[in-house]
Amino acid sequence: MNRKVGPAIRKHTRARRRFGPFAVVTAAALIASACGGGSSSAPPGGSAAPAAISGTLRLFSYSDGFAPAYIKSFTEQYPNVHLVKEPFGNGDEAVAKMQAGFQADVVNSCVDENTLTMVQDGLYQPLDVSRIPDWNNIFPAMKGLPGVQVDGKVYMIPVDAGTAGIMYNADVITTPPNSWMDLFDPQYQGRAAIEDNSTTAIDIGALANGITDPLSMTPDQLDTVKNFLIAHKGQFRTYWQSDSDITSLFKSNEVVISSGYPGNAKILQRDGMNVKFAVAKEGQMLWTCGYGIQTGASNTDAAYALLNWYLDWHQELFEAKTWNYEVANQLILQHASQALIEDASLNAPNSFANAIPASPPENRAAWTQVWQEVKAA
């Protein structure tokens, strides 16, 4: 250790004199770089013609919500609106970010993830449905989903939906599966998969065990499902996490049967695979996503314009054609071809027969814990 104090102090003092101003300048530069910038405008409220709506509109959404080919017509219709976008990877993460102070105007959410939580946490503001002409065209079953309306107020406009079912390689499995139990058939041991999602996986385990209302399971039933999933862990090649995972697994023939979505099967069909989608007789999990306006939004005129744009049947048709989603606006049935109506199950939201409206279970933490235990077993 250098103990030559005298010179060291002098050097230190000189250094302080030299670094002192620099430190001040640097700190000022950092603060200046952090402050200022950004712009937002808050035009007066009230509906107006597209050209009259202007300012910056902040959209916080899954990336599908602003895919270039999709959002293009909004920017064309509203040339004076400067749309800025920020993607998120899942609903929990989006809520955490907003709770930390992130501010947007329009926010995407899904009923099976966080819509109700967002309403309860005050992240969504009530909507004025008189400013949403297509509100009356939404399938009634969709209007009743958790979080869409709370205490008589509308908070979220449902836009699209879909169901989880069974995907299978029809070249290998010649008898189409029709039950969640088929995922647990020993003949597919090591070649089956389920989604790595606590709600979906535990729902499947419950339905396969004859529990008809999985979202209201007792702790004992939840325990039964946990033991069942652990006992059948060897059945599964993997728990898949993304579209990319499951489509790759099917293409490489590592998996021949899995829980999945019609869109996954479509991707594989486009690639020449004979993969089909089947509905399970015990029930299929329904997901529904939509958009609302965040509390504290600064450009509500543009926000309503975007909500109306999403709900317009033209955009709904784009979703059905591109992603094979079911959609909320009933007018789609007047404009889509019969083939598309059947292909994308556009009639399904009429009744949601056999669908379990996926919303987070009340004891979601316990479900998450159980799923972690299953994966760790």
Add this chain to the structure above:
Amino acid sequence: MAEAAGALRPVAIQNRIPARLRTRRRFGLGARVSFVLFALLVLYGPLILLAVFSFNRSEIISLPWSGFTTTYYHEALGNPDLRNSILNSTIVALIVAPLCVVIGTLMAFALTRFRFRSRGVMGGLVGAPLILPWLVIGIAALLFYAQIQRTFHVLQLSLRTVVATQVICTFPLVTAIVSAQLLRFERSQEEAAIDLGASRFQVFRYVIMPHITPAIAASAIFAFTWSFNNFEISYFTGGFQLLFPVWAYGTLRNAPNLPIINAISTIISAVQVILIVLAWWILRRRGGGAKAILGALSAEAEPTVTALTGAE
């Protein structure tokens, strides 16, 4: 005669090495080559696969091969959000890297050259961002900026907040690398220069700078890549100004987008390799710089905590 003796000598030496030792050497060489090949495969295999599959016609990243296409490159280059995000990330990295080099180098000097009461604390504070998860820093920064916005109505999340937060997290890396180099520097060289009549500036320019330039260059490369690739801080503090890692994260959700990400990642990797090779070539022309940078890069593996706390 002499030629014959020369030709025989290696054979003679070879015969003096026991067969067991020769086998062990051959085995040792084989093992070393295998290990290096394995390491190269682990390091570069995924990158090569990524590049190969970016030309595969199928939107599913899996064999069998479905045919050659450059479609995904056209889609990547034609995507306005992607172009914008790359531009934003490049701007941020171009600002963050030089700022970090200046601040980090000065901090390295402060911590290694001067004795002051709070030096240990200062070293700890500077080193903290190197061990704190960036996710935590990102969320904390968002909370901080949001509070300022609510209180003073002066702050919007933007590239500026990304730059400010990334600088705080990245300059300690520069400090660590440059400190390691400074700790190895013989102070007697400075004293000799002063004895010979050099001014403080001349000592810095002609004695110290040549010694630490490779470390600064290496740390600038690190700072640029850390900044460009940073997801957590960009995600939480970028507001609505999209950066490339955030774009990629959001886009990965849909399988058909994966080949586009492969294509743009291949382009970025190629550009980075070209830039590094170019820098390498320039430094070699200037004489031995490349070797020195390698030394500086390896110095990063040395205990940086020691460097930051100033122990000698």
